[in-house]
Amino acid sequence: MVSGSSSQFPLHQVLLDWIAGQSIADRAFLAAQLLHDADRAAAFGITSANVVSHLEQQLHWLRSSYAAIDRFCRTTLGWTGCSIEWLWNVGLPIAMRLSHWRQLQEPCLIVGILGGQGTGKTTLSRILTEILAVMGLCVGRLSIDDLYKTYAERQQLQQADPRLRWRGPPGTHDVELGLSVLQQLRSVSPHQPVAIPRFDKSLWSGAGDRTDPEIVTKADIVLFEGWFVGVRPIDPAAFDSAPPPIVTETDRAFARDINDRLRDYLPLWQQLDRLVVLCPTDYRFSQQWRRQAEHQMIAAGRTGMTDAEIDEFVEYFWRSLHPELFIPPLLRDPRTDLVIELSIDHQPLRIYHPISH
Known part of the structure; x- marks a missing residue:
C-alpha cells in the first residue's frame, strides 16, 4: 500500500x-x-x-x-x-494526447515532429511507436531524410548549385514523393499497401541513397519527423541582420535562397494534422550533442568526424535555416500543438501549447 x-x-x-x-x-x-x-x-x-x-x-x-x-x-x-519518471511525465502524456487527437482525426492522424540535430526526435518517435502499440494503435514512421532525392539526382543538383554540397537543406528532397506517401497513408489498407521510402546514409561512401521501401498495410498514426518539418519561410529582411554564422553577403544570399526553397515544402506541411516542436533552450546545444555522438562512434571503433568537421557541418545547416530565425515563429504559431523545451542533458524543462502559454 x-x-x-x-x-x-x-x-x-x-x-x-x-x-x-x-x-x-x-x-x-x-x-x-x-x-x-x-x-x-x-x-x-x-x-x-x-x-x-x-x-x-x-x-x-x-x-x-x-x-x-x-x-x-x-x-x-x-x-x-x-526512466519511469520520463515515461510518466513525458512519454505517456504525449502518447495519450496523440491517441486523443487520433480519435478526432480518422482514419489517420499525421503528426509532424520537429527537432534539430541531437534533440532526440527519432528516439522519441520510436518510443512513442512502442507505447502506442500497447494502446492498440498502429504507427507509421517517416523521416524527412527518407525523402532525399536519389544519389544521382543530388549529384546533378550539386553541379547546378555547388552550395548544396551536403544533403539536408530544403531543395535536396523529393517533395512530391513525400506528398504522395502521406496522402496514400491516409487511406492505407491491406488491399492497398503503401511503400514508405527509406534512405540508407551509408551508401556511396556516406553520401547515401534510396534503399528498399517499407511496405505498410495499416497506419492509425503517422509520425513524420525531421529537422525542419513544419518550418515556414520568413521575411527576407530578417537576413539583413542575421546572427552568425550568416556573416557575409554570400552567406545571406544562400540563406535567402534556402528560405525561398521552403515554399516548395508548404504543400507537405499542409498534410500535418498536428505539430510537435522539440526546442533546446539554446540552439547551440546541437553542436555539443553532435560532438558527443561522433566521439562515441570513434570510441566504438567506427568512423566519425573531427571537432573541426563537426563545426563546419553544423554551421552549414545554421547558414541554411538558422534556428534563431526560423524556430521562434513556430513557438508562437497556433498551428504548433506542443512545444517541449530541452535542457543540455535532454531533460524536458517546459511543455506547453503556444495559445495557452
Missing part, C-alpha cells in the same frame, strides 16, 4: 510500487502533480474537471506499458532501462 505525500514517497517509488501491483491509497498527490504546471496541464488537455479520469487512464497505461518500453529501451536502444 502506498500513501502519503510526495515528500514521504518520491514519485518514482510511488510509480514503481504501482507497476509492481501495489495500490495507491492517496491519488490526490498524483492528481495535484498533473495539475501543478498549468502550461503543461493545458498542453495535455488536463483540467480540474477531468484530472481524476485522466489519472486513472495514465496509471492504467503505465502499468500496461512499462515492461515493454523498458525492454525496448534496453534491447533496442541499448540503454540501461527506461
Whole structure:
C-alpha cells in the first residue's frame, strides 16, 4: 500500500510500487502533480474537471506499458532501462494526447515532429511507436531524410548549385514523393499497401541513397519527423541582420535562397494534422550533442568526424535555416500543438501549447 505525500514517497517509488501491483491509497498527490504546471496541464488537455479520469487512464497505461518500453529501451536502444519518471511525465502524456487527437482525426492522424540535430526526435518517435502499440494503435514512421532525392539526382543538383554540397537543406528532397506517401497513408489498407521510402546514409561512401521501401498495410498514426518539418519561410529582411554564422553577403544570399526553397515544402506541411516542436533552450546545444555522438562512434571503433568537421557541418545547416530565425515563429504559431523545451542533458524543462502559454 502506498500513501502519503510526495515528500514521504518520491514519485518514482510511488510509480514503481504501482507497476509492481501495489495500490495507491492517496491519488490526490498524483492528481495535484498533473495539475501543478498549468502550461503543461493545458498542453495535455488536463483540467480540474477531468484530472481524476485522466489519472486513472495514465496509471492504467503505465502499468500496461512499462515492461515493454523498458525492454525496448534496453534491447533496442541499448540503454540501461527506461526512466519511469520520463515515461510518466513525458512519454505517456504525449502518447495519450496523440491517441486523443487520433480519435478526432480518422482514419489517420499525421503528426509532424520537429527537432534539430541531437534533440532526440527519432528516439522519441520510436518510443512513442512502442507505447502506442500497447494502446492498440498502429504507427507509421517517416523521416524527412527518407525523402532525399536519389544519389544521382543530388549529384546533378550539386553541379547546378555547388552550395548544396551536403544533403539536408530544403531543395535536396523529393517533395512530391513525400506528398504522395502521406496522402496514400491516409487511406492505407491491406488491399492497398503503401511503400514508405527509406534512405540508407551509408551508401556511396556516406553520401547515401534510396534503399528498399517499407511496405505498410495499416497506419492509425503517422509520425513524420525531421529537422525542419513544419518550418515556414520568413521575411527576407530578417537576413539583413542575421546572427552568425550568416556573416557575409554570400552567406545571406544562400540563406535567402534556402528560405525561398521552403515554399516548395508548404504543400507537405499542409498534410500535418498536428505539430510537435522539440526546442533546446539554446540552439547551440546541437553542436555539443553532435560532438558527443561522433566521439562515441570513434570510441566504438567506427568512423566519425573531427571537432573541426563537426563545426563546419553544423554551421552549414545554421547558414541554411538558422534556428534563431526560423524556430521562434513556430513557438508562437497556433498551428504548433506542443512545444517541449530541452535542457543540455535532454531533460524536458517546459511543455506547453503556444495559445495557452
